[in-house]
């Protein structure tokens with residue numbers, strides 16, 4: 375297993391993300407197949423994976439419970455367990471101590487090796503920064519008491535949000551997890567986030583290395599491009615080798631769902647094989663094909679002309695992302711905005727179009743985006759449901 379330096383030691387580069395564990399046949403998201411998961415944990419430990427990444431809401435709250443049950447069969451020092459505080463979920467109030475104690479109990483451990491503030495993004499940063507909830511300071515105290523070995527955060531937010539969070543808490547944070555893969559390098563501005571984290575010397579943890587499987591479901595045309603460069607290499611291997619070449623990337627979390635996926639992914643981390651510059655460029659070429667994007671360059675000229683003060687380049691980047699995959703992690707960033715700042719607030723005055731050097735039909739795209747957003751699941755509703763479910767489960771365990 376490839377390793378990466380981290381603080382005074384090293385970490386195996388591949389970890390198991392526990393949000394897509396195998397389910398029992400016909401079961402719902404909470405019905406984890408424990409037998410198969412136990413087999414995957416056995417394979418992981420034998421193959422050199424030691425890092426298991428769960429979170430409070432994963433699998434309707436059951437990921438922590440199942441992973442705790444399975445990992446408790448092994449010596450505590452043989453595995454590294456990570457979980458996260460759900461400050462990104464909408465709740466009437468936040469109680470870090472209550473949630474943290476519950477998580478330790480569910481996971482059957484006395485400490486977490488790694489602990490993250492879950493998804494610091496445009497909206498949740500207010501909650502994390504709000505002194506009335508005492509969230510970040512509470513976890514800093516847990517770290518001092520040895521109940522957390524390393525404290526970090528994950529983010530689906532813009533680079534500015536990550537920067538603001540690091541400006542406030544950077545000295546206390548050991549790592550940051552971002553969505554990083556060859557498609558999001560440009561699509562989600564991951565390149566800028568990587569450069570920011572490299573600059574601040576914050577080790578990078580990767581989520582969605584295969585973008586939930588999207589990067590292994592390439593069209594024939596896209597596959598042909600890659601086959602020409604190497605006829606034997608599989609799509610997943612391209613993706614993992616891309617990450618091996620990025621300085622600062624320390625842990626890659628893959629949400630595996632079967633022993634077969636585990637066996638395959640383990641192979642790609644046996645020895646270092648980062649992509650050459652030419653190979654990277656080829657992946658970016660495939661990424662461009664996948665995006666079919668509105669060619670906004672984020673120059674920002676249109677911003678000056680908009681009487682409604684709409685964040686047009688941001689909306690167009692969301693539009694492009696939603697063309698690739700309909701993820702509510704993307705749409706929620708608009709859902710949580712004030713109504714008069716959403717794409718639907720566009721009054722079709724056309725002022726932006728006359729300025730845009732790319733001649734993008736901006737009002738038309740904003741109208742399309744508003745329609746797409748109407749079809750997306752509501753993050754607010756999902757978040758409230760998850761919070762309610764977690765509270766009910768927690769009360770039942772008391």
Ligand code: SF4
Pocket residue numbers: 679680681682683684686719720721722723724725726727736737740
């Ligand atoms: S058309 Fe819409 S987005 Fe463009 S300047 Fe007018 S209000 Fe702003």
Ligand code: SF4
Pocket residue numbers: 669670671672673674675676677686687690729730731732733734736
């Ligand atoms: S002016 Fe055009 S290219 Fe520039 S940010 Fe606005 S929409 Fe994008």
